[in-house]
Amino acid sequence: MAMAGKSVTAILVIFFLFPPLAAIAGASGVREAVWAGAFYPADYRELKREVAGDIAYGAARLRRRGVSARPLIIIIPHAGYRYSGRIAGVAAAAVARRGYKRVIIIAPDHRVGFSGVATMARGAYRTPLGLVSVDPEAAVLMSRGRLFHRVAASDNSEHAVEVVLPFLQSALGGFSLIPLVSSRVAPQTLADAVVPLLSPETLLVISSDFSHYLPYDRAVAHDQATIRAILNLDLDVFQGIKNSACGRTGIAAAIIVARRLGLAPELLARANSGDATADRGRVVGYVAMGFYKNEKTATERKMPELSNEQGRALLLLARRTILKKFGRDPGVEDGPEAVVLDDPVFSTRRGVFVTLNRRGRLRGCIGSLAGVESIVAGVRRNAVNAAFNDPRFKPLSAEELADLEIEVSILTEAEPLAFNDSDELIRKLRPGIDGVIIRDGIHSATFLPQVWEQIPVPADFLTHLCRKAGMAGNRWQRPGLTVLAYQVQYFAEGG
Numbered sequence: 001m002a003m004a005g006k007s008v009t010a011i012l013v014i015f016f017l018f019p020p021l022a023a024i025a026g027a028s029g030v031r032e033a034v035w036a037g038a039f040y041p042a043d044y045r046e047l048k049r050e051v052a053g054d055i056a057y058g059a060a061r062l063r064r065r066g067v068s069a070r071p072l073i074i075i076i077p078h079a080g081y082r083y084s085g086r087i088a089g090v091a092a093a094a095v096a097r098r099g100y101k102r103v104i105i106i107a108p109d110h111r112v113g114f115s116g117v118a119t120m121a122r123g124a125y126r127t128p129l130g131l132v133s134v135d136p137e138a139a140v141l142m143s144r145g146r147l148f149h150r151v152a153a154s155d156n157s158e159h160a161v162e163v164v165l166p167f168l169q170s171a172l173g174g175f176s177l178i179p180l181v182s183s184r185v186a187p188q189t190l191a192d193a194v195v196p197l198l199s200p201e202t203l204l205v206i207s208s209d210f211s212h213y214l215p216y217d218r219a220v221a222h223d224q225a226t227i228r229a230i231l232n233l234d235l236d237v238f239q240g241i242k243n244s245a246c247g248r249t250g251i252a253a254a255i256i257v258a259r260r261l262g263l264a265p266e267l268l269a270r271a272n273s274g275d276a277t278a279d280r281g282r283v284v285g286y287v288a289m290g291f292y293k294n295e296k297t298a299t300e301r302k303m304p305e306l307s308n309e310q311g312r313a314l315l316l317l318a319r320r321t322i323l324k325k326f327g328r329d330p331g332v333e334d335g336p337e338a339v340v341l342d343d344p345v346f347s348t349r350r351g352v353f354v355t356l357n358r359r360g361r362l363r364g365c366i367g368s369l370a371g372v373e374s375i376v377a378g379v380r381r382n383a384v385n386a387a388f389n390d391p392r393f394k395p396l397s398a399e400e401l402a403d404l405e406i407e408v409s410i411l412t413e414a415e416p417l418a419f420n421d422s423d424e425l426i427r428k429l430r431p432g433i434d435g436v437i438i439r440d441g442i443h444s445a446t447f448l449p450q451v452w453e454q455i456p457v458p459a460d461f462l463t464h465l466c467r468k469a470g471m472a473g474n475r476w477q478r479p480g481l482t483v484l485a486y487q488v489q490y491f492a493e494g495g
Contacts, residue, residue: 029122029123030125030126030131031120031123031126033126033128034156034157034159035159035163036127038080039079039081039163040163043128044128044129047129050081051085051089051092051129051166054086054089054092054167055089055092055093055171056089057086057090057093058086058268058288061090061269062094062268067290069292069293070095070098071095071290071291072204072261072263072291072293073205073206073254073258073263073290073291074091074094074095074203074206074290074291075206075208075230075287075288075289076088076092076164076206077208077209077286077288078160078163078164078207078208079163082277083284083286084209084273086276087271087287087288088164089167090269090288091167091268092168092170093171094268094290096171097173098203099200100203101176101201102175102176102177102178103175103178103205104178104194104197104202105205106190106247106253107208107250108207108208108246108247108248108250109182110158110159110160111157112157112158114154115184117149117182117183118149118150118158118181119148119150119178119180120134120138120150120179121139121142122138125161125162127162127165129169129170132177134177135177135178136176137178147189160181160208160246161179161181163207164205168205172203182250185249187250187252187256188253188256190250191260194253194257198257204254206247206250206251208245208248208250208251209245210223210245210270210287211226211272212243212246212284213282213284214243214282214283215282216272220285222244223285224385225389226238226241229241230251230289231265231266231369231370231372232369233439234444236444238255239252254291257291259482261293262293263292263293264291264293264370265290265291265370265372266289266372267288270285270287272284272285305489306345306489308491310343310346311489314341314375314408314410315491317341317380318380318406318408319493321379321384322383322384322396322401322404325384326401345375346375348371349373350371350375350378351367351368352367352375352378352410352411353365353367353382353409354366354367354379354382354385354408354409355386356387356406356407357405358400358404363404364392365390366385366386366389367382367409369437369446371411379408383406405494406492407490407491408490409450409488410488410490412486412487413486414435414484414485415484415485415486416482417484422476422478425462425483429458429461429485431456431458432453432456433449433487434486434487435447435449435487436461436483438469438476438484439483440469440475440480440481445466445469447464447465449487449488449490
């Protein structure tokens with residue numbers, strides 16, 4: 001959590017190391033509130049009023065965006081409410097009064113360090129808003145071996161469970177709790193333990209802040225890269241991002257769970273501490289996300305056919321967005337292409353990729369497989385990321401603009417391919433038409449349909465795609481691989 005001012009930071013360091021002794025969990029089995037009065041108000045009325053205001057803000061924001069589905073997993077921040085309360089309110093609003101009776105919270109260990117996962121077999125957590133009873137399944141988890149066990153030092157000092165509880169108490173009403181504080185544990189192991197506990201009445205909550213102590217602009221770009229990896233359920237990329245999130249183990253477990261259950265993540269809100277204070281030198285990122293059952297109809301999944309005029313408008317939008325980053329005047333923006341961009345079709349949410357080529361060679365390609373934002377927003381964001389944030393290339397220079405060629409790809413929603421063996425998989429692929437996603441455990445990768453132009457033979461296409469995902473080239477010939485296909489309408493400058 002980023003704070004403004006050295007004196008405040010020093011006070012918080014004392015709190016981190018030595019929580020108020022009067023608040024330590026007692027022998028009664030009730031884990032008393034440790035961080036009330038530090039991270040959030042200790043007074044019942046003040047806390048209730050503040051949390052209600054943040055949830056009301058979140059509900060209004062979700063209504064404006066048309067988000068109404070019921071998530072099975074949420075990511076929620078756990079910083080001081082002054083800094084992250086609004087973002088936590090969005091996550092809480094997404095689950096408010098949705099009929100959940102049990103909540104599993106996966107939170108990171110910030111202070112102790114231990115093997116496995118800390119939990120409680122029985123008892124309750126107390127906040128100024130009341131008690132939350134520990135669910136009996138927590139004791140069942142502890143009975144199955146050494147992975148889940150009591151860590152008194154963690155119970156007595158960790159804030160990442162406690163701080164999110166008032167939001168859940170206000171949003172859900174009554175529920176039972178399985179508190180899981182992860183330390184040294186593999187995400188796959190954690191996911192395997194959690195999946196059997198999930199049901200329509202169980203909400204999985206991942207308590208996490210995102211990047212820590214970067215300058216404001218760097219933090220925004222860094223968090224966007226992390227968000228993109230989560231939205232794509234790309235576990236390999238997510239785990240390769242340093243300083244992604246303090247709750248990275250829980251988020252990685254959520255990605256694994258989402259893959260297994262066929263859930264689609266959606267970004268609900270993001271900000272950082274610099275948005276709440278005047279201090280933008282060292283900020284902490286906050287994100288609210290929901291993971292939803294994929295219940296879109298075939299009509300909703302179908303991509304609207306864009307005209308050549310609309311395609312040209314998107315290409316011009318991408319180029320102007322890049323030019324602005326170089327401080328260049330991209331020209332008048334109220335011409336015919338601006339009228340085209342006002343078309344309601346561009347407000348639909350689609351996966352978008354922006355590809356940059358220079359002198360016949362790839363210069364950058366970034367995008368999102370999931371429809372997490374409008375087409376226009378996706379083109380703007382991915383044009384910047386392809387130019388400056390593709391980790392395979394140095395940031396684009398002004399000297400390269402003259403011979404830069406831009407492609408914009410608009411994606412349909414990916415659909416699983418059912419196949420019994422590698423021969424059937426080969427038969428079902430449509431060269432030149434299908435973009436392909438492969439997934440196996442932590443490994444995943446995609447090729448846009450344009451890649452068929454360089455690799456036209458399906459067997460070779462799959463071999464290169466497996467290698468891109470970090471697998472053996474012949475992995476597609478063995479059982480157990482998940483394959484999804486999507487289609488693309490793409491536009492290229494000069495095309």
